């Protein structure tokens with residue numbers, strides 16, 4: 001499998017014609033990554049349900065080489081992270097936390113738009129899921145148990 005072949009099947013999946021210039025752009029933009037890495041990035045892109053400015057999800061649009069490069073890079077960071085056990089935040093947050101100014105907190109309190117609140121970034125959720133060997137849904141429960149365990153430990157040491 002080559003990046004050119006992945007471009008061809010991906011374009012076809014989005015009912016787009018094969019364009020030589022586009023194919024070259026994929027080859028150029030993704031030359032630092034293996035075909036397997038590029039394919040994994042395409043798979044992840046297609047699952048992306050984040051709405052774009054026009055309301056359509058990002059995953060419903062043909063990805064650009066830069067989109068896939070960012071995902072490939074992130075996958076490599078996650079791999080390094082998994083091996084070293086060290087948390088590496090993504091570029092969208094501050095050490096795994098993002099500030100939000102609307103919606104509700106996990107406890108259901110309305111967020112004051114003047115003050116805002118912090119929310120765990122997806123990169124930190126991913127990291128902790130690997131750390132605890134659990135799914136994102138199981139994570140709050142794991143964290144709660146982990147905190148309880150630590151509190152008991154502290155109590156014993158006092």
Ligand SMILES: [Zn+2]
Pocket residue numbers: 089090091092093094096097121122123124
């Ligand atoms: Zn992040």
